[in-house]
Amino acid sequence: MPSNSGFDLALAAESLRDDVRRLARINATMHPHEAEDNAAELRRRIAKTAKQIAFETAPRMDVVKDDWIVLGSVAAWNIFIDWRAFDRIPLDGYISISDLARLLNAQESLPEYPPSSSPPANSSPAPSPTLTHSRISPFYIGTNPLSDTCIVAVGNAMKPFSQWPEYFRAYGRREPVGPGFTPFSFGWGHAPLPPWEVKVLYPLYASAFMRTMRSKQIAGGDMVLTGEEALCDLEWVGIEALTMDENAAVVVDVGGGLGQLIHLVLRDVVGLLPRQCVLQDRREVIEEARAELMRHGLDEVVVMEHDFHHEQPIKGALVYLLRRILCDYSDEMATGILRRLAEALPADKPNARVIIIEERLLEVPTPENCIVDLVMMNLGGMLRNYDKYREIVAAAGLTVVGYHIQDGNPICAVECVKIEGAA
Numbered sequence: 014m015p016s017n018s019g020f021d022l023a024l025a026a027e028s029l030r031d032d033v034r035r036l037a038r039i040n041a042t043m044h045p046h047e048a049e050d051n052a053a054e055l056r057r058r059i060a061k062t063a064k065q066i067a068f069e070t071a072p073r074m075d076v077v078k079d080d081w082i083v084l085g086s087v088a089a090w091n092i093f094i095d096w097r098a099f100d101r102i103p104l105d106g107y108i109s110i111s112d113l114a115r116l117l118n119a120q121e122s123l124p125e126y127p128p129s130s131s132p133p134a135n136s137s138p139a140p141s142p143t144l145t146h147s148r149i150s151p152f153y154i155g156t157n158p159l160s161d162t163c164i165v166a167v168g169n170a171m172k173p174f175s176q177w178p179e180y181f182r183a184y185g186r187r188e189p190v191g192p193g194f195t196p197f198s199f200g201w202g203h204a205p206l207p208p209w210e211v212k213v214l215y216p217l218y219a220s221a222f223m224r225t226m227r228s229k230q231i232a233g234g235d236m237v238l239t240g241e242e243a244l245c246d247l248e249w250v251g252i253e254a255l256t257m258d259e260n261a262a263v264v265v266d267v268g269g270g271l272g273q274l275i276h277l278v279l280r281d282v283v284g285l286l287p288r289q290c291v292l293q294d295r296r297e298v299i300e301e302a303r304a305e306l307m308r309h310g311l312d313e314v315v316v317m318e319h320d321f322h323h324e325q326p327i328k329g330a331l332v333y334l335l336r337r338i339l340c341d342y343s344d345e346m347a348t349g350i351l352r353r354l355a356e357a358l359p360a361d362k363p364n365a366r367v368i369i370i371e372e373r374l375l376e377v378p379t380p381e382n383c384i385v386d387l388v389m390m391n392l393g394g395m396l397r398n399y400d401k402y403r404e405i406v407a408a409a410g411l412t413v414v415g416y417h418i419q420d421g422n423p424i425c426a427v428e429c430v431k432i433e434g435a436a
């Protein structure tokens with residue numbers, strides 16, 4: 014019967030039952046470890062329907078309380094990650110709470126409140142109280158790239174979120190424009206500083222953040238850059254690079270982090286030489302970026318310190334890449350960054366361009382897309398759609414010549430060239 018919200022409980026329950034049977038049939042044909050990573054869409058649908066049913070049927074107070082439990086659970090896995098407690102739990106066994114407490118140098122009563130995602134297994138043959146891994150908690154082990162993403166989810170999202178009431182009381186009910194006085198800076202106790210200056214004060218957090226940028230598991234982390242599968246096919250860049258001086262700057266990755274995108278560009282774009290690529294970033298990132306590129310045999314990539322709010326020192330490159338940069342900034346600041354690149358584009362290469370690659374604001378935002386947008390607001394930025402890109406790009410003296418999106422992928426690539434006659 015449909016509820017007040019239009020949700021048809023009986024229909025949902027039937028489709029849940031059918032999907033669960035489908036999954037059980039798939040699981041039956043596979044080894045449990047294989048089955049875990051299979052049928053992702055089906056699993057997602059089951060979980061979503063089950064959550065909807067729970068939301069529509071549970072006593073209303075329980076739904077409210079569930080959110081409180083989530084808050085506690087986040088606090089628990091956050092401290093377990095910080096103390097590397099997950100790393101101490103054997104993958105195929107258990108650890109007693111007292112042994113864990115001893116290894117963590119913590120009072121025994123503290124790890125007695127385990128993150129809810131790692132409940133002690135009922136079938137554990139160990140004397141209680143013990144902890145075992147759940148199917149999720151190995152993701153929180155320090156060597157797993159997802160654990161860095163969890164650290165960043167707390168630092169960029171939960172910490173500022175929890176201070177929103179004070180933030181908006183102090184600065185008014187409007188979106189931040191940056192660079193300082195962002196919810197992120199406020200949440201970390203350094204309101205006047207821009208977020209990147211705050212991160213410098215917390216080197217462990219800053220390195221966890223840089224590692225997440227390298228992660229292939231976050232949106233846009235693993236991109237194909239040529240051919241039919243590419244979001245934005247850069248094959249032409251390699252062809253053109255062959256006609257250019259071997260030491261000319263062809264591709265400049267502005268705010269390129271540890272070189273994760275340059276690495277993919279050089280993997281895919283045939284004809285482009287490492288020495289024709291430039292990676293620019295902040296001072297504290299550059300040394301690590303150089304070491305990282307050397308580790309991948311890309312020591313000929315030119316690595317330089319540069320602040321993208323200032324004049325671009327490399328003039329006349331064929332492509333300036335801005336991946337996951339503009340979404341951190343308000344329209345005014347993003348326009349400033351683009352204008353520096355518009356000024357650097359060569360007048361004699363009409364196909365030279367700035368390419369923006371980052372998550373876009375979806376027409377029908379998914380819950381994940383909404384959260385990313387809110388996290389960007391914490392930093393003083395936002396997600397944008399085609400119209401919003403067109404506005405900031407035009408304000409910078411550029412025009413959009415390509416807007417590339419793919420079904421089921423929130424990342425977009427925006428290709429921009431200089432408006433003829435623009436200074």
Ligand SMILES: C[S@@+](CC[C@H](N)C(=O)[O-])C[C@H]1O[C@@H](n2cnc3c(N)ncnc32)[C@H](O)[C@@H]1O
Binds near residue numbers: 227322336337338
């Ligand atoms: C969100 S990360 C994106 C990194 C990389 N472009 C990617 O997509 O993986 C933002 C990058 O911009 C760099 N950054 C921040 N402010 C900068 C500035 N003013 N000038 C140059 N780089 C900056 C950061 O150090 C970081 O590497």
